[in-house]
Amino acid sequence: MNTRREKFGWVVLSLLFAAAIACRFLVGRDGAGQWTFSLPTSDSLEWRMGALLSGLLAGAALSLSGIYLQTLLRNPLASPFVLGLSAGSQACVAAAYWIAAIGGPWLLMGGAILPATAGALLALAVTLYFGRAKGGGIDPISLVLSGVIVGTVAAALASLIEWLLPLEMRPALAGWALGRVPEVPELSVVILTTITVFAGIFIGFRKGATLDAMGLSDDESSSIGIHVPRVRMYLVLGSSVLAAVATALCGPLAFVGLIGPHMARSCVGPRHRVSVLAAAISGSTLLIAADAVRHFAPASTGRLPVGVICALAGGPFFLVLLRRGAAKAWMR
């Protein structure tokens, strides 16, 4: 409990958070499509605030999903994208669009949240089933492998369904499928995501010690009084819903849910009581920053999807973790 270091971590995290927000708030395009730093005009203010809100919520939800998955699986490589949850959501949302295209738009009345949640849960279930080690435990590396395959197949399914859609419905889905931070987010999705994110942070704060205890071996956590299967079930549901709301809002985004928790722990330490909130802030910071960086790309060929930035930045990070043997050094 190195409180001085923890305080320093909070300061660093808050500064990064503020910098990301300021950057996204000020960056824009001039008449020629070149990026500029300027205070927003009355038109662009609404857009920038909308993008900030989307980034804040989706980043936090992804990162919370990531930290809960890492706790659930005792694996620092776990994240909603790597384990296929994001792609599972994507496939189910695409399927919902397709059903709506056939059966009538009223079928999509509930929005993308329900199919997204179903998809995330399904993908996690399949990943867990095939990622188990023979003895019944979970092997970190085969779990990640299984998740990557589930993710790839789900993404392919999503593309297939997209291809089946009538032409006029394709662009909306295609833009979403690349990952973007919407400037005009859907109100229902924003409300649901806000509730989910706050619930995620609150539970981390209240049940921090229980989540810490999930880091012990099953026998140990059970004998100090943790109902391990029940906590596991909550973690599966919680991380799936969090990944689903983020995906419904911004599409499948790579690696925010992986880097966020690591950034949080390196700032404030691994205790969940503090690291869950820090993970939410880190995730927001990362996604807002990525959304700002996107504007620096030459605009002649149109908008660069934020998903591209996330994958470009996050892929190497994952490889560094793998190289450092993070999966093995995590537990002792």
Place this chain on the structure above:
Amino acid sequence: MTLKFDQAIFHNGNFVLGPLDLQFRAAAVTVVIGPNGSGKSTLLRAAAGLLSAHSGGARLQPRSAHAQLEHPQLEHSNSARAPTLWSQQELARMAPAQRARLLSFVPQRPESVAGFSVRTSVELGRVAMRADAPRVQLAMQRTGIDALADEPVGHLSEGQRHRVAFARALAQRTADTQLLIVDEPTSALDPSWTRALANELRHCASEGLAVIVATHDFAFAGAVADDIVALSQGTIAATGHACDILVPHILQPIFTIPFCMVEHLAARPLCLPLWSDDTQPM
């Protein structure tokens, strides 16, 4: 409180342990010995309620009930306020938070997130009950890890991490705690900490706990044990008072190597394995 097994059979994967008839006495240290794969860890997990008996009974019996069994004539007069008996199945089905108040368990290979500080790891022992900083501090002092309190667990040696896990079990103790179960605590400890651990286990037994320890260290077993349970291939090979079981003619067939008695190393003679076959046991 006595933990009693009646014809209990436990399945752990393909491994079958039992049928077992034995009891772990309160206020005594019972040492479980046996070759690799004889079922020591399975027995300890069963005693900790982490495994459910496949058939047969096993019960955790309050001390007064134990007294009644020894003095059946008392049973009648006391039957109006007969104490609760927990069967092992009930122990295994009990809510973990409730079970955590009754017993502590230290596994053979403790695990923790490497980034947690020693203090955080020890505090986890009280996750299901009221926080108790003085008890946590005392547990760390008793296991000699208080100087490392702010170190991350990942920086510690194997033996130090075993002491963290043992400190967690000590921190977990409440007024209701009846059982302390420790699986092979000595394998990573140096001699001075092995001795300190032996004293600590004796101390817990003197406070009325039923202490159950598995070990391969016969010097440790001889020094700490009141009772011995010797397992072989999933059944009990021998059980009884330490001085009756820790003798060459009982241990030799179980471990298939010669043993001999050594005087003057401890308060009572020790029975230790011999390293060469041609030495004549005394």
